[in-house]
Amino acid sequence: MDIGNLICDNQKMDLSNIKLNNITSDEVFQLIIEKIFANPIFSGGALLSIAGFFWYFVDWAWSFGQQLFRERYFTSLELTNENMTYRWVVNHINQNSKWETRNLSVESTLDENETGVTSLKHKFIPGLGNHYFYYKNRLVYFERTRDKRNVMVLDERGSSLSKRMETVTLSTYGGSIEFWRQFLDDASKEFLDAMDKGLAIHINRSDYWEESGSPRRKRAMETVILADGVSESLHNDLKSFLTSASWYHDRGIPYRRGYLLYGPPGTGKSSFIAALASQFGYGIAMLSLTNKFLSDSELNYLLNNAPTKCFIILEDIDAAFKNREKVEDEDDKNTVDSSITLSGLLNAIDGIASSEERILFMTTNYKEHLDSAIIRPGRIDYQVYLGHCTPEMVKKMFKRFYENISEEYIDKFSEATSKFEKTFSPAELQKHLILYKDSPEAAIEHANDLI
Structure with a gap:
């Protein structure tokens, strides 16, 4: 072995060790970073990660700012369909909104008029999603959502119904408790007036109550x-x-x-x-x-x-x-x-x-x-x-059907019907008088039709 070459190699190794011992930790970290970023795959992923974090931070800051702004300057009212005013509010919004929505829900009911004719009526209301409307010169944001749960709810007349859970959230800039109280009063006024003027009929559907058409x-x-x-x-x-x-x-x-x-x-x-x-x-x-x-x-x-x-x-x-x-x-x-x-x-x-x-x-x-x-x-x-017609009942009903009728006509009709051996019900008498509603003379003349 060449002793000279061995001495030279040992000297190179000593010099290398000396160089490594003289490099600081900061310089080592810098060398590592440079090597890592020299890899195009890692550098691209790192940039995406930084961009994602930045976007997440911006989105969080925006959401936080919105929430802070809404909490400080907005007032909200939340209603579920467990509350009887729920339908009143939805109908009121539908009737008074200046912006016609294309997102609709329909409620269909059977309605029977005084003559017994049944018809199908449809009522369109704002569907699920977001809507806007004006109330007292304020823009109100209206969101309607539906849950998967079934709940027993009350309609505006107190009838129990089984329906999907729904929520309406109303928000506006400014406002107050008094603002929302006035809104609920206005939304319910029309329906409360209808209840006072009409007779509500409820029927049972298995294990819940349902209102039968309009009052x-x-x-x-x-x-x-x-x-x-x-x-x-x-x-x-x-x-x-x-x-x-x-x-x-x-x-x-x-x-x-x-x-x-x-x-x-x-x-x-x-x-x-x-x-x-x-x-x-x-x-x-x-x-x-x-x-x-x-x-x-x-x-x-x-x-x-x-x-x-x-x-x-x-x-x-x-x-x-x-x-x-x-x-x-x-x-x-x-x-x-x-x-x-x-x-x-x-x-x-x-x-x-x-x-x-x-x-x-x-x-x-x-x-x-x-x-x-x-x-x-x-x-x-x-x-x-409650029995069949008595002579006094006949007189009262005949007088009620014909305005300003003379006592002579009333007595004639009562006398004509009192000769029957068979009695008749108020419903049968009413049917007869409706048939001759325009002519009391004809009602008297055809009184025998009652038997």
């Missing part, structure tokens, strides 16, 4: 012709009950009242209830017991969670159980109209979980078919018989 025209008490004293006596009893809440509570008596109207078909049972509801400012909740899908538990819920300030009506109370008796006699070969039981009905009426402040009406054409347990005191507190 009906209220019926005046004098338009229901009954035997002398019948209308006045029930009216006075109901009036006394409505003003006796404290009396009931002080004595530990459940504050509820039950009425039974019975008699032949067409004697004005339903009309009388409608007139009473109109007189006292109540709605009507009609509960059908012949619905074969109605169970005892659903009946109990409906009867004790009826719309507020409504008379609950069980029409033709005998029908459900009469049909069941037929089926039992035929060894269950046919399908029953209802799955509720007598014990289920009795428990719903006055069981331990029964609601108070309730007014219940039952009607039947055949009182003798009713189980005595249904009409015992505490379930039925007042019974009224």
